[in-house]
Amino acid sequence: MIGEGADARDGIRTALRSPVSLIxxxxxxxxxxxxxxxxxxxxxxxxxARVKTETRLRVQEAAGRLGYRPDLTASSLRxxxxxxxxxxxxxxxNPIYGDLIHGINAxxxxxxxxxxxxxxxxGSDRLSPALETLRGRRVDGIIxxxxxxxxxxxxxDLVxxxxxxxxxxxxxxxxxxxRVVNDDRLGGFLAGQHLVSLGHRRMLEIPGSEDIETFADRSRGFRDGLAAAALTPIRHGERTTTPDVSEGRRVMANLLASGVMDGVTAVFAQNDLLGIGAIEALRSAGLQCPEDVSVMGFNDSPLVDHxxxxxxTIAMPMVEMGMRAGREILRAVNGQDTEHDVVTVRPTLxxxxxxxxxxQAARPAAPAD
Structure with missing residues (x-):
């Protein structure tokens, strides 16, 4: 028994002395x-890319057989x-960021x-501390x-x-x-054009935060879409602080209580989460979507079709945007001049x-006298 125990311990020691990292x-x-x-x-x-394909594959197969892993720390130091x-x-x-991250990593x-x-x-003050954290980690670039x-x-200052x-x-x-961005003005235009084409004449927006340029562009585009039909959105003083469901619900409830919604048949929410909150508030007030009020979102977030x-909604190609942002940061990291690069992707209705x-537009006209 003692011998067997010693053999076992010797085997463990041998295994510990021969980890994959020693290859x-x-x-x-x-x-x-x-x-x-x-x-x-x-x-x-x-x-x-500097190695012939046949040679590269032979090396990669050999590394796989032996369980070799490059020393990334040493490589980074070099x-x-x-x-x-x-x-x-x-x-x-917010589920849309999952697709963005997927594209970046790809x-x-x-x-x-x-x-x-x-x-x-x-709504937080966490950007500066986050940037300091990344600089402390000595990242090679930031998206x-x-x-x-x-x-x-x-x-x-960061740049x-x-x-x-x-x-x-x-x-x-x-x-x-x-920058790698969506054409938000075009997206807003498509939203306005869609609602106009359905016959809506009294419409308003649930805006995103006014200090985010993305939302300002969506609003400009929406007004463009209505102006093409000689229409303007109904004005109101409600703003959102964060683009989420609770804010969409709060703003819509306030609009209903104020009477601004009287006669309004369509709402453009500047992102999907705001739109979901708006529909919830309409339902709580005894109104139905779209029978009483149509609601349009923006982003085409996962599951909104369910x-x-x-x-x-307006769909943004988030994976493509992430991939192109990844491509831009690699160019910048490798010393290429990118500061004036503007990559714009196109949204779809x-x-x-x-x-x-x-x-009311769907009702038959009254018979003539």
Missing amino acids: TAKDVAREAGVHPSTVSRSLDPEQM RQRTMTIGVLIPSFG ELEPHGYQGLMIETPD CATSRSEDRQVLR DSGMPVVLTLRWLAGLAIA LDPALS VPRASTSAPA
Whole structure:
């Protein structure tokens, strides 16, 4: 029994002395019949294009058989890079950001980079501390999807410090920072045009926060869409502080209580969460969507097509936007001049059950005398 125990302990010691990490590039080179430097290039996403495909595949197969993993820390020290990109988003709770992050990672990972995600909620003062955290982690660049008007100087200082930065989804006018954004003015125009085409004549907006340029552009586009039919949205003084369901519900309830909604047959909510809240408030007041009031959203968030009624909306290509933002930050990290780059993606109209012709427009005309 004692011998068996000793043998077992010896086996454990042997295993501990031979972890996967002890396999070196020289071992892989010997297995693949190449020079160790070829191993490094074959497993480095930034250099593998310099190696013939046949050789690269042979090295990668040998590395897989031996269980070799490159020492990323040593590689980062050699390059003086951490191979990480900070990504700032306003809400982990808003499902549209999942697609944005997916697109960013799809572009970064083949190049050996990883995204470091941080939430900086709207209405908080967490942007500056988040940026300091990322700088402390020595990220190689930052993708920011959270910018509001009060962040202008913080972002300008960040760029002046030499940090590569790309704005996406949200942007700020007057900053020399690369941006990858949706054409929000076109999206607002499509929303207005859609409601006009259904026969609506009295419409209003549930606006997003006024310090976010994205929402201001959606409003401009909506007014353009109505102006093409010689219409203007009904004015009111309600604003939202955060673009979420509770704010949509609160604003719609206030509009109903104030009487502003009298005769209004359609509402454009400047994002889907606001639209969902608006429908809830209408329902609580005994009104139905779209029979009494049509509601239009913006974003085409996951699952809005499963609501009752399914939400009409403007779809943004979030994955594409994320991929292009990833591409821009890699260009900036690699020393290319990107500060004046503006990449704009196009939204599309997605009509669903929450918008229909207004009831009065659907009634047959009264017979002539």
